[in-house]
Amino acid sequence: MGEHTTLEIAEIAGCAKSTASACIKAYRNGGIDALLATHHKPGREPSLNGTAISELLEGLEQGRWKRIKEIRKWLADEHSVGLSSRGVHCWLEKLGVSLKVPRKSHAKNDEGQSVRFKEGLARKLAGLGVDTVKPFRLWVVDEHRYGLISTLRRCWMLRGIRPPVPYQTKCQRGYVSGGLEVMTGRSEFLYSPTVSLHLSLEFLRQISRSDPDADRVVVWDEVGFHQKKQLAGLPDNIHLVALPPYSQELNPIEQLWD
Template identity: 25%
Template sequence: MIRPGFLSPAERRELVSCVRSQREDHGIARRANAILLLDDGKSCHAIAEFLYLDDDTIRGWYKTYREAGWDALSFDGWKGGQSRMTADQEAALCDWLKDRFCRSTVEIMAHISEKFGLRCSHSGCIKLLARLGFEYRKPKALPRVASTEKQASFITMYQSLLAELGADEAVYFADAVHPEYQTKPAYGWVKTGSHPAVTTTAGRGRVNIHGAVNLETFDAPFVEPTTVDGVSATQLLAKIEERNPDKRLIHVIWDNAAYHKGPDVREFLARPECRIHLIQLRPYCPHLNPIERLWAVMHQHVTHNRHYPNQKQFANAILKFFRKTIPNEWKSFRDQVSDNFRVIN
């Protein structure tokens, strides 16, 4: 029988520190825990049952501790297996892996077998890759953007346009958006331990909006076409003209979509009384169109964490945002929809 209280205060503090340390190896901390429990008066049988071990293991740990101290008991002695691959083979494997993206260890194990005549298990291959500095993860998706020079040239052009803008001129940013009739869960602050949920929708319909925004007045004309095309583009341009009867020239900045420069738009621009001056955004530069930020605000107000029983109610909520929310509340989100442009590498 092992008598309790065999540890000195200093020895006990050392073992308690080991148990509580998050950096300590789990197996070593478990040995310290067993010695502390023995010192508390627990039996070898009770400790072994609690730690899912056998009595002899606990007694062996106690004997080692009493005879050689904590340093001997905490020494693991396991150094891992010796790799069967030479340093040159490992270097060759690293070079081979750097030139490709292997989805599975099966491909890597097959290469090792074919190239070096060695066989390794799935777990052995994973350990080898970890030791060589590889990890399993997916690549980061990078948005396709225009060159930094093209982005910078647009920003310079836009700043010059604003600097020279006359009192009888206006600038609008325009684009199309297609909010879908689908529940969009979004992050938010909730009580710890709670599990908030939002009902999903079964439909796949969407609302088409072809809209524009003037960052100075926050005028946001839009049309709701069945299909976004050249006709809806000219309808939007006509509405912009209609809402600016006092402007001699209206600059409209939008992307290079085919319907933004097709025959319908060219015919509209060819009118003698046309007051629209189109400016095409650089390709792959949605971050240089502030209306994209307005679409984000729309989703925050209408779609995020909201459920609509049917598509009609969803469409009405979208239209309400453009007809009422923007005219009445635009000052509350004006800072979110700005022309604070920056170049993305």
């Protein structure tokens, strides 16, 4: 004792001078026990308990809420917790939640069918009778409609004058058939003015010609202009697997259209 000033002790310990003074005073009055004793009051209890947090995480995983005010209402109704929008936002950040654009899901989507399709896909592929000697390719296929219609934009003009500007009222649109091979990343596309059974078959032939020595399984939906397995003209190395109705979220190529 007496070798250093309070300021020197604070610099050595890496703390403020007031903190060093408080520690020295505590040591002189009560020794090591007083120095190690906790004097500050505990913080306030968290606003959400374990049950509310687990239910919140479960609801977020299911996409139950789209806006913070919906979460606020749920917390108030189900757990009697009154949080501000900022408070909910802080909890979402603490739980590692981020703002994302959801994937589209059809209103008629049957979640049970989607789950059964995913669980049974491997068995379905094994039962197609694919030649195990040939290379195997798994394709996902879908069509996308794109269009263009003219819109009016701002233009320079004299004050007080609003002249008429002609614009085109007809919509110009087309279709693109797209296929992605999930194992190699290969892609094939076919642009057409419309969709039909003939054009869908032509696109399957295009996929078939891209690697003639391989067997292919094509996964797509059951829209009316998609070929069924029994139709004539289907290449021998093409095997079709139909998605459940209204379940476009099961097709990875949907993300490409986005």
